[in-house]
Structure formats: structure tokens, C-alpha cells
Amino acid sequence: MSDLLRLATAGSVDDGKSTLVGRLLYDTKSVLADTLDAVHRASADRGLTTPDLSLLVDGLRSEREQGITIDVAYRYFATPKRSFVLADTPGHVQYTRNTVTGASTAQLGVLLVDARKGVIEQTRRHAAVLALLGVPRLVLAVNKIDLVDFDEVTFSRIAKEFTAHATALGYAEDAVVEIPVSALAGDNVVERSTRTPWYDGPTLLEHLESVPVDADAHDAPFRFPVQYVIRPRTPEHPDYRGYAGQVAAGTVRVGDEIAVLPAGLRSAVTGIDTADGPLQEAAAGQSVTLLLAHDLDISRGDLIATAAQPPTVTDEFEATVCWLSEKALTPGARVLVKHGTRTVQAIVTELRTRFDEQKLASTEAPDSLSLNEIGQVAVRTAEPIPVDDYTKDRRTGAFLVIDAADGSTLAAGLVGAPLPEVDGVDSCTEGGDAALPDTHALVSPGP
């Protein structure tokens, strides 16, 4: 079992998310005395009689003043069973932007609802974004259960509705868990509540400690974006030439046949180096340096991949973008695409659909995509790049859209069309597999 779980929380305003996160930190004794003193003082300053646990989380002056969370914050806590990295994503302004950021690296999403309100539109939207970004598992914390008198029927109704929504998004039933909690009072967050005798599932923390963590994609086809060429040119290493990078997917072994893309060159791995000594194999997540049999022209931006199953190399592909900028996207926009370690010029040639966040429906051929909108687009790049479908590989299927003029990040890009259908609304016209059009494949350095 992995000893590290990365999770992201999402909820709408006033669901009590900061309080829940504060409660998790507080009850796992992750908050040290001086921090707690500061919260007690600040709570008293605000005229509160009990400590406001959300003050543990809301780190910026304006957040504390407004009583809201503005930006994604990262929290670290550990129990004897696991370490946790928690991305706390705010639920109101720019919610998609923040949820997308938190979800991009999460292995589990924790959504919050107010038991009095149940599953609302924003819950569905957040779940859709988590599904889109490929977060493997969801938890719904049905908060403020004390305010509905710990009513089992209310909880069951919400749980059933949420499971139905999540399965429609493509989640298996066992990947989704609902838990009745009161973040304010602490029921079922860390301590089991005596006030929900009808609930026999895990507390939130028990679930976080025991949920299976989907391992890195060790079995996926090997992918290795070259970050840097290491050439010491020192007396001890006059001719050393190694390709430094982090294995993005799969496993590589000494002797493996590889392809260097986009050029389509072939070679074999003769060594896997680290500062701690050579390895026989390296798997997804490891930072290593590869030595190859041939002296090839390889530099930062190239992708080393298994020769047996290389990615598609193309200069035209379909993608889903989550637009994160106040500057709207219009057809024909010239942008930069950062994929792996390569940044190329690109044109968004076509806007195909816009997934309307408010209506949970999609529009064909929209004029533009605005902040927080998600849509399917066609992209043409100035040079071919090796891409995988995002649903197959979260690392090599992801890219950034960058403003060439001011360098800002405009969008999160996902190769293919992984946007699920929501509530029967025909949100993506393309098939589930969203194949890269074969006609555009330039190089296929297969066997």
C-alpha cells in the first residue's frame, strides 16, 4: 500500500470546506500549539466564542478578512498509516481554475455538500471537472448533518443522487463513497459519531487511510520526456552523455528498444543512471538519466518512448481545454503549447463545443471560450509532437496553453475528448475514445 495519498477538496461557498480541512488537521493533531494559539487569538478578535478552524487554512489577509478562500492551498498531514498532501481548492470565484489545478495531481477528490441543500449544480460541476481531469476516486462529505438532526433518510437520498451522478460520469460504484459529517462538531471526520448510529461506513479519515491508491502507471507504455542533457566533460567523464528526465509512464529496463520522438530515431537503453548508482530498471515517477547505444541528436523537448508502443506523432489533434484566463479564446488564436518538456507554437483552429458550466449542457461551434469554461477544440502545432490520449496517460496526454505575449497560462489542455456526458446531455459529440485522426499521423515509428 502506498504511504502517500494526494487529495483535492472542492465545495461551494459556505459548505464549510475550510472548516472540514481545519477539523481534519486539528483532530489528527497536525496543528501545533503556536498555530492553534494564533487561531484562538484571531477567533477571539472576531468576537467568536469557539475557535474558527477555517482560520487554520485561509492563509491570506484578504481571505481572513472576507471569510473566504481565494487560492488553492496545500496542506500536509500524516497519520501512522499514511502521509497526505491535500490541495484545498476554493469553491466560488474562479472555481474551475482552482479545482482544475488541485485535481490535476489528485488521486482522490473530496466534495462537500450541505446536508440541508443536497447535491446542487456546483456539486455536479465539480464532480464533472474531477472526472474530466481523471481523478480516480471520489468522496462526498455530506456536511452539517447535525443541522438535519442526523437524519438517515436525508443522507441516503443525497448519497443515492450523488452515486447516480458519479456513475454517469464514468465512476465505478466502488470508487465513490458518501459520508455523513459535521465539520464544525467533528462527527465522522476523525472521530466516529455516536449521533449517526445508522451509519456503519468509515469516518472520513478512516477512508482516506484505507482507500486504495491507484499506483503510478507502471504497466503503461514507457514515456520519458528529456529534460536536460548531462555532459560533464570532466577528466573522469570525458565522453559521458546522458538524458535526464522523470519517467512519465511505464517502466524502462536496460536493453529496451526505444524510439526518440518526434524525429522517429531508434536506439536501445544501455544504462539507467542515478547519483546513487546504476539501476536495472526505472518506473513511473522516478528521476533518472538514460544512456543510449547510439550517439543521436537528442535534446530537451524530445520524448523517449518504448519502440513497441510509441505515441502518435502529429501536428493536428483534438483536445479538451479548461479555459483559465480572463482573456477569452476565439477560433484562430495563436498560442504556445507546452507538452512534456517541449513548447511549440500552435493555433486553435476550431472551437467545436462549449460545455456550459451553468446549464451542464454543451453548445456546438461556440464563438468563444471564456474564463472557467470547458470546451473541445482542434489544435494545429507548428511542429509535430508525440501525444497520448489523456484518458490513457494523464502525464503525456496533458498540456498547457500559454499566452505567447505575456507568458501567462491560459488553459489546461487534455489530448482527446475525455469530457463525459452529464445528465444525459449530449456534451461530447465525439466518441468516447476520441481517437487522434489517423490521417494526421505523420510518423509512426512502429516495428
Add this chain to the structure above:
Amino acid sequence: MTTATALDTLGRLESEAIHIFREVAGEFDRPVILFSGGKDSTLLLHLAVKAFWPAPVPFPLLHVDTGHNFEEVIEFRDKVVAQHGLRLEVAKVQDYIDDGRLAERPDGTRNPLQTVPLLDAITNHKFDAVFGGGRRDEERARAKERIFSLRNAFGQWEPRRQRPELWNLYNGRHRPGEHVRVFPLSNWTELDVWHYIAREGIELPSIYYAHRREVYLRDGMWLAEGPWGGPRDGEEKVEKTVRYRTVGDGSCTGAVESDAADISAVIAEVAASRLTERGATRADDRLSEAAMEDRKREGYF
């Protein structure tokens, strides 16, 4: 399939930091590592060495020297620099005070005075990426910090204008005059740092381990006498067994009473501690509820 190569938490953190170093080496022209000889910057340098092995670290080091140093730390700093054959730039707060560009604060602390020499060094050397040892678990304003943190031409952190940081695709593009602060230890906790130092056998300045020292109590912190001053009236010097959890400007870095003389004792102590390392030992963070946020907005580390 589970392979023998599955990474544990420290392995993941190390791999992430190495990835970050290599991204910066690949995308920036003039990076620099902030290096004081303290534990976080020593760890940073250790990871940089691993990232580029067997080649030397392709960046110089920069120390913003408050002049209020612990001797052991400066000796250690110089030893490590020589050992790795690196170039060390030193920006001295004292020079700024001597020629009047900065004035000594009434409380005598010089940590906040580091910002101007730091920004000048960045401008003069045209550094475009500046590695720092900051961790998100240190302080709640830091919890909002990105791994690649864009700073404007005045070195300022603008929390509302931060770029979303997606997957491990870091966007380091910046305009002339702007630079990027890079925090490879963002996801480490204090305990991770100590566990890793133990695992890798990384040497640290001796003051991180328990030793006898003459100290005096001020605002609940054990301060040591030095060129920055000593006890005031009513503050009594006593000899105690102490160690430092953080090392900064001598005038505002407090020692903690501790018998932890080796690394396993330190790990046990940190794990059991009920105080954060900054809360326990840094007077500069106690100035206000948003002390760190305000300093970061001004261009602090």
C-alpha cells in the same frame, strides 16, 4: 504489477525536486540557488548535486548575509562551497547599512532587511530563476505559494496573479526584468527534511544539534549573544543545552532547549514537538498575523 522500484514518500519528494531542478536548468538562462548553510538550503544543494550528477551543479550560489551570523554556519557554508567547487556570491546587508542605503531597525533584527540586497543581486547578476528552500508547511501564506512563483520587476509576490500550476508542467515564462522563484522543497514537511537528511547522511552545521551555549530569554525565546547585541537590563545570561531548529539572522533566531545531540534524537524531538519550527524560533514571524505574507509581497524569499 508492483515493481521493486515503487517509490516511498521520501523517494517521491526527491524525484520531484530533481525534476524541478532539471526543468529550471533546461528553461532558464541564469539560475541561482539561495544558500545560507542552513539545513533547508543544504538539502537544496544536495538535491541539485544529485540532479546533475556526474556533471557539476550548473548554477552559482547566493547568500544574502545579514551580518548576524553564527560562526559555525559560515564555516560550514564555505566548506560546502569549496567541496563542490561552486561559485558563491554574497550580498551583504552590512554594506547597505554602512553606506546608508538601509537603516538598522529599532528592534535590531535584520531578516526584513535582506529583501533589498537580494533584489539588487538578482538585478545585477541578471538572475532569472532563484531557488529557495521555502516549504508550504512552514507558514500559511507559504501554503499558497506555487513551485514556480513569478515575481514582478520589483520582486513582489502578487497572490491574486499567480499562475495555476497544473500537473507537473511548470510555466516559467517571464518578461525581461521579471524573475521566477523556484521552491523544490514545496511539498516537504519539517519531518520529511530530517528523515531525508538521516537517510542520505547529509552533514549540517553543528548548531542544529544539542550543545552548551550561553543564552538569555526574550519574548519566550532563548537568544544568543553576538555582534548583534546581547541581554538588556533584566535579561539574565544562563548556560543551557540547546539546539537550533532554524537558522536565520542571529538577532531573531531563538534556540530551543534540547538534548537531541544526533539525528535520530532530533527526529524524535521534531515528531513530538507541539510547536512549529517558525513559531518556536523566529521572532520575525510573530510581528503580525500576516507577517510572512507582507514580507513576501515586498519581495522576501
